[in-house]
Amino acid sequence: MTTQHTAYAIGHAPSHTKHHEWRTAANSAPRLLPHLQKALASNPNLKLLDIGCGPGTISASLAQHLLPSGNVLATDIADDVLERAKEHAISQGLSVPDNISFQKASVYELPFSDNEFDIVHAHQVLCHLDDPVAATKEMLRVCKPGGLISLREADMRMWCFWPELPSLLKFHALMVEVMLANGGQDKGGRKLVSWVMGAGVKREAIEAGFGTWCYSATEDRKAWGESMIERLRTGQMRQKGIELGLTTEEGVEEMVEGWKRWIEREDAMLGIVNGEVIVRKA
C-alpha cells in the first residue's frame, strides 16, 4: 500500500471554497459537539487538531466552542488556503495564535509528537486520499490516550436529486469519476468503521452514524446550485473531466443549464449523505 498523497482533486478555486465557507461546527460536526462540551467540562484547556482545514470555517467555529482557554491547530496541505483560513479566523474575532493557529502539514506525516492532542478532527479529508487507513493511523498516533478522533466523510454515491434532471445525473456521475481518477474514495461514508478498524481500533471504541445535507429551500438551492455552476466553469472537475474524455465542453454547459433549471424548481430537493464516527483512543 502506498502512502503517497492524492493531490486535492477539486482544487481551492473560489467557487469551491465558497460552498466550504457555509460550513460550521454545527452543520458539519454535529456528532462531535456534545462530546466536545463534555470534554471541555473536565478540561478547559483542550487542544484540538483540525486536519485538512481548507478555508477554515469549521476550524474557526470549533475554536469559538473552545473559548476562552482551549486551542485549535488547523492544518492543510495547501499554503494559500491556510492564509485565507487565518484571515477568516481573525475576521471572526479569534486571536492568532492564542485561540487558533495554522500550520502546513501532510496528514500522512503529521509534524507532531505522539499523544499531543485531546481531539483530532477531520472533515471530508479521507475521501480525497488513496490510503485512508494510513492517515487514520497517523491521526491516532498524535491523539492522547482517552482522547477522541472525529471523522466525517461524504458517501459520494449517496446523492438524491429531485427532479432527476438527466444533466444533473450526468454531473453526479462525472463528479464521482473525477474523484476516482484522482485516487480518491467514492464510498467513504459507509467505509468509515472499516477504515478505523483497519487502523487498529476495536469496534466498541467507535460511535458511528450518518448525517445529511439537504438543499431545498430557495436560498440553499441558489447557494449550492451556483457553487456547482462556478465549479463547472472554473474548477478542476471541468478540466479533468474533459482531459479524461468523461465529458465535453458541450456536456459541461448542459450540466450548467441543468443546475440553473434545478435552482428555479421550487419543489427541488438534493440530499447528500455523510458517514460520521467518533473514536475513543485506547
Next chain:
Amino acid sequence: MTTQHTAYAIGHAPSHTKHHEWRTAANSAPRLLPHLQKALASNPNLKLLDIGCGPGTISASLAQHLLPSGNVLATDIADDVLERAKEHAISQGLSVPDNISFQKASVYELPFSDNEFDIVHAHQVLCHLDDPVAATKEMLRVCKPGGLISLREADMRMWCFWPELPSLLKFHALMVEVMLANGGQDKGGRKLVSWVMGAGVKREAIEAGFGTWCYSATEDRKAWGESMIERLRTGQMRQKGIELGLTTEEGVEEMVEGWKRWIEREDAMLGIVNGEVIVRKA
C-alpha cells in the same frame, strides 16, 4: 389519477412489526419534536392525529410527549394491528381514550371534520400509496389552519451497505421491486416537497430535510439483520417476490445467508435515508 388504496405491501407479520417496535418519536419524528414542544407551550390540549400507526410505538411515544392534557388519535387501515397498538399504549402506562385512542380509517377518506387536529403526523405512509398527493390533501383538510402536518418517508433507493455483499444488494433490489409492484413509491424521500406542493401548499410553508437510520453497532446489526431474515422467511416480500418471478426459494435463502454474514461483520454499516417535511397549513 386513482385514489384507491394500495394494500399495505409488507404486511403486519411479527417479523415486520418487530422492527417497527424499535421506533419512537425521538428516533422517528426528530424534526417534529421541537415544533411539538413549542405548540404545547401555547396549547396544552393539543390534538394530534397519527395516520398509519401500525403497532403504535411512535403514537404512544407522541402521546407521552402530550401528557397530561394533549391527546393522540391513532389510525390504521388494518384492524389487527390497531388492537396491538392499543395493548402497547396501555403497557406504556397510557390511558385509553384519555391520552390516546384508536380508530380504523383510510388516509384517502378520513372520517373527521375539516380543521379538526392541531397536528397531523404520518410516518412511512405515503410511500405505500399509489396517490400520495390525494392522501396529503386529505391530511391538510383535517388539519386546523395554522396547524402542522409532519411527514417522514423512506427514499428506498438511498440505502448503502458495507460490506456490499452481492446477496444484500439483491435483497435491496427485490425490496424495491416488490414495493413498486404493490403500487408503492421508491423515491418518496426526495419527492416529499413535490407531493406537498402538489396538494396546494406554497413552498415557504414547508420545512424540508433528510434524516437517516444507521445500523452498525453490534446490537443494532443483530436487531435489524434478524428482522430482515424473519421478513424474508415469513413476510409478504418473499411470497410476492417469488410470485412475480423476481427471485426463487434459493435466492431468498442466499439473502438470508447474506444477512447472517453481515450481522457477524463488526465493520458493517447500513445507512437508510428518509425525507422529512413539516408543513404549516395556511
